Amino acid sequence: MDKGNHQQSDSVSMNEQPNLQQFVSELNSYSREEGDTPPAVRGAEAPIGHVLEIAGSGSRVVLDARRLMELQGNEDPALSMSGQVGSQVKMPVGNSWLIANVRTMRAFEGTTVLAHVDFLGEGKRDSSGGMSSFKRGVTRFPIPGCEVHPVTTPDLQSVFAADNRPHIEIGTVYPTDDIRGALYVDPMLGKHFAVLGSTGTGKSTSVSLILHRICEASPEGHIVMIDPHGEYSAAFKGFGEIFNVDNLQLPYWLMNFEEHCEVMLTSSGKDRQRDEDILAKCLLEARTRNKMAAEFGKVTVDSPIPYLLTDLNQIIVNEMGKLDRAGDAAPYQRLKNKLDELRTDPRFSFMFSGMMVSDTMGKFLAKMFRLPAEGRPISIVDVSGVPSEVTSTVVSVLARMVFDYAIWSRTEAQRPMLLVCEEAHRYVPKDESGGGQAVRRILERIAKEGRKYGVSLGLITQRPSDLAEGVLSQCGTIISMRLNNERDQDVVRAAMPEGARGFLDAIPALRNRECIASGEGVNIPIRVTFDTLEAEKRPASSDPSFAEMWKQTGDEEGIISRTVRRWRGHGK
Template sequence: MMTSDTNEKINAQVIAVFPDKVKIVVEDLEHFKVAEESLKVGSYLKIADNENAVLIAVIENFQISVGEGVQNYIIEAFPLGVLRNGKFERGGDSLAIPPKEVVPATIEDIKKIYEDTVNPVESFTFSHLASNKEVAVPINGNKFFNKHIAIVGSTGSGKSHTLAKIIQKATSEKHEDFHLNNSHVIVFDVHSEYKTAFPNANYIDISNLILPYWMLNSEELEEFFLDTEANDHNQRNIFKESIIFDRKQKFTGDEDDKQKIHLDSPILFDINEVLNFSKFKNTEQIDTGEVYASGDKKGQPKLNQGSLYGKLTNFINRLENKINDKRLDFFLGEKSKNITFEETLQNLLGFTPKKESNITIIDLSGVPFEVLSITVSLISRLIFEYGYIYKKLRCIENPEEKINNDAPILLVYEEAHKYVPNSDLSKYRSSKLSIERIAKEGRKYGVTLLLASQRPSEISETIFAQCNNFIAMRLTNPVDQAYVRKLLPDSLGSLIDKMTSFKQGEALLVGESIILPSIVQIEPCSIAPSSNDIPYWELWKNKWKDIDISKIKTEWHK
């Protein structure tokens, strides 16, 4: 369907073709347009060759060339891909040279490209073209969620809204009429933003979060309880020995299983028993069997100091501080000792009977900074291991099983640079380790990551390199821009330069799930996440407001 008048008189001609650029001369711009659609930077062109292939290119700039009394327009366009026999192929290299004809593409042409390339049952839409809101941009929902996703953009560019929009759509789409669909999303929410956007979510914050310390694996246990820098073998041995001893004491299963208990077994032990044992060892005196023959202690048994006498004082102090720290109650308190393994998983996955929900929001804003990494690590690892075990079970039950996980999970990390930074500091070690593992292997077990960050250059490269779908919003920091540029395919041409000037909610959508890299406007969410914007100017204009400092003190000291 080419517009006809250009056939009669050649008005536009391709004068140069490069892998990443097509140059076109137009004599009369007035005649080089589609009815009622004015051409602008970002409009699409169709360039046909002699072999029934049509290259779709997007206009990057216009120039005017003046010479010998004629004024020509030169259009530079970026080749997006070739339409051949109704099928779209990425890239522009397969066009036969020289191209025959060039015309502007109609909205219908563009719509057709997007629609025809996604199978309707797989189609997932949350945006439209930024240059034309009539053109919805469907993507392949299977490919989108099946591979890790990154949303990057400076603060205020629209990351949180985009995230909320995607999850709102994902949790509301249904094949038939039922209450909950089978989507499973867990959001790590550092700024308490998402409760408003998901009023029916399974909401976990510091007031109802119960996370058992006894589920930590050996590395996490050591990171949390030991002074790892000191590298003290005595500490480590006593710690390990007392945990395994107490686990075996409390274990009620059969003897064979009991013997297999080790430091990584996610089985209850009492941290106070570890403290008691350490105190005992720190003050232990061993009877030599002799008695004092003279002096003050005459007749009393002679005692030797135990091998660890006085050597565990630092460890004991450290442990006592933690056990007595009220802020760590969610982790070390009585509730953490009483909760079962099953309850913990049900809570985190949103599978609590009668309270099932598609989305679990884990509000981390009240979690003390020094335990943030371990909290995120433990939860992430539990979800990963759950996926692993679930797959194993499914394969045992049915060796022919092709789908590893029939209730796949999306794990969402807001401000991902806070848990998986490009840094080797030990305080990030465990969260980095568990999330990197999901980045590398999660897909096999139905666990996908969605990472949002305003500082992409500060995120672990291992993790970013595994992302297949990118939503790049306005990004102003040059270091971050350069970093994102490196991660994205090289064939994006100047599309990528637009990143600096995007409006709120505009994004460059690139990846396996989308047929063309596209600059889109994300649809507004049905209910917005809560904003951190404080209307200073409005508030400052109000009458002086008194603050109850004693109430603040009470809360502070809680």
């Protein structure tokens, strides 16, 4: 609901004044009748307001500000929060309690408050007034005049308690300090998830906590995480496999034709199309020179058949020698020069090493996808040391290998996989004009089709507004931490389900390590304070203290010497 509609829904027209005045009068009358009852006795049994108007997904209610003030001093934290934005209220409908979330509040007349609430679900009402068996969704709606009651901590325990489905606990539900917030593993992974939050909100630590909980619950799982800053290696050392430019050994021949073009072609416009045609012809011939090609019959430029870089180079030279005019050799020379650069530049040795021509595809998939996991189900791929020219291509190859493996292993025992992309807006940007379109296309395809083949996508980003349109909407579970940018908030507002709209105004005000979780992975939208993660499981993402660090001195000469050596040796 946009802001205009939002304001309109809370306004009161002249035609509604008599109706609203009647409710206000009833509230005042009720308060006078109960005025001699001590607040502590009245507690949760007495209503705090009445329903004014009903809509399909929510309602407007009138609340008595005096009752809300009385409850603020209650020992029960749920009762003390009654009526506040982001809290819950309940309404009796037959033998059920209907639970709603308070979205907005505004003063109306005297001690009357007009509030907009969103329906969350309903639970059974027992003879003592308690609630059990809460379920999301509404089967029966209240009618105008229905009482509105505050919820108690036992009510919230019934609402938020995890059922018997596999789940992970990540923290405590606001405003309580003992009700556990849970994410259901299968719905969350089966329909993708996103973790959003501005820099400095504790996003990386929270992601580490979620992944650690998943690994603990499924030690034989299969998780691949793309880590662009090298933050998560520290968090999973000893709990998973860590890959970087020193041990990644990504065979260049695993690239498909589109990825070859991104790495090997330097031209644009009309020249690029001609260069693509030449590369396609030469690459296909290089692949078919492998005796393996005869075994599999039809081979294409996309087939992951090993080939020698020297063969590709020789084929390019041979084709160039067949030309009638020297001027026609420019595309071949461009391609040859780039190939020479990839072969000789040590920055690319993790991918374009001469040692990668043997058929290592099976071993590479086994170690990268943790098949078998042997109690270490996660692979952290640190791409911070990968040259920026090929970073998107490396991510594209890894993501495509996850998806293609899932497709081609459909007749085997299924091994679902989770692909987690930190800084997702880098790889699936809203702007389609830049480079690195291969990774964009494969991640968009996984978002749309991955769940059919057992591939889950986890997107982590601080700038959801920079993500390609439609990708975030493919995520069934959204875990939003504090977002300071209004454009980012608007994107999250559009992606969140209707029942979570009442939490949106709280997103800019969330504390560090707090989130709003909504969608398939939770029973109803919840505000959660994340657990404190053990020190050895935290990522290396804490910001340095300028005030403290600038007090330290000594061994500057040694620091510079060692830094320059690593710089020149590319991390050695």
